[in-house]
Amino acid sequence: MRPLPAVIFMSRWLQVPLYLGLIVAQGVYVVLFLKEVWHLVTASMTLDETNIMLVVLGLIDVVMISNLLIMVIIGGYETFVSRLGVEGHPDEPEWLDHVNAGVLKVKLSMALISISSIHLLKTFISPDQNTTHAIMWQVIIHVAFLISALVMAFVDRLTTHTHPTHFQEPADLQPLGSAGSSPLKAHD
Template identity: 65%
Template sequence: MQPQPKPKMSPLSAILFGSRWLQLPLYLGLIAAQVIYVIHFMKELAHLIERLPQLQEADIMLMVLGLIDVVMISNLLIMVIIGGYETFVSRLNIKGHPDEPDWLSHVNANLLKVKLAMSIIGISSIHLLKTFINVENLDEKTLIWQTIIHMAFIASAVSIAWIDRIMSHSGAPKAH
């Protein structure tokens, strides 16, 4: 079986199509940010371990929520790096790999937006929970604004999911 010949492109088409590779440094930069978050996580974990004898339960909970927050942001980075690269730059060709994420096989720009919105809600929820645990040290204005911002994230995510659902059921072409 002979390989399929590559279709001929006009020079302008080749330049436009090739311009997607300009995103590669952006994804590499996000990988560097991921490394920074790993270092930050390890420092915070070491800080928790070294201060453990003098910490109260609420302090431990706040520090652990901080660690969870770092993990969730890191998960968000992975979704953007892998999903964005796969969607907008080039295929990763990992089909059948035992570690292939389930969501990657059907990722598109809309699904990525919904997943990102849900991750942002998760991160916001952790921040809001930290705020409520530490409520005695904060003013009412801070509590109200953090709650309003969290609700705005939820409304945005619901709107994005609703629009995606309408588009997928109406037969309208999906945005990529």
């Protein structure tokens, strides 16, 4: 490989500290989750049902953000840096074997919609803590997330159906007539 392309290709390893930083953020969320669980357990006798529900929704929110972090860390590293080498491992995430940038974007947008839904539910449970203006903006932002996710999913579906051979692994490609030829080579 020529020097400039080699340097450009190796530059993907600059993302490793970013993924390690997200792992640290994941640890912070674990501490926050445990703190909230402790708060729920110790204050359970003094909290009313609405406040307990708000704390539980906060816990769900932390879990969903944590799931989002895992998708970004594992999926991003696998897609943009290097293979993880966990094929065949019993704990390998089901979605990892068919992840690409498009799939990752759609999964992330769905996670953001879920997180936004939790925030919206918390707002609707205690509307007196928010102004009508704040509630309106939360709904608008949630709808914007929904629309952007639909557009991303549509574009991903459109591109994978328009050029399906670009989204298959070489082992998945079927020969087209002569030995060693593939649909990928036929389109190039």
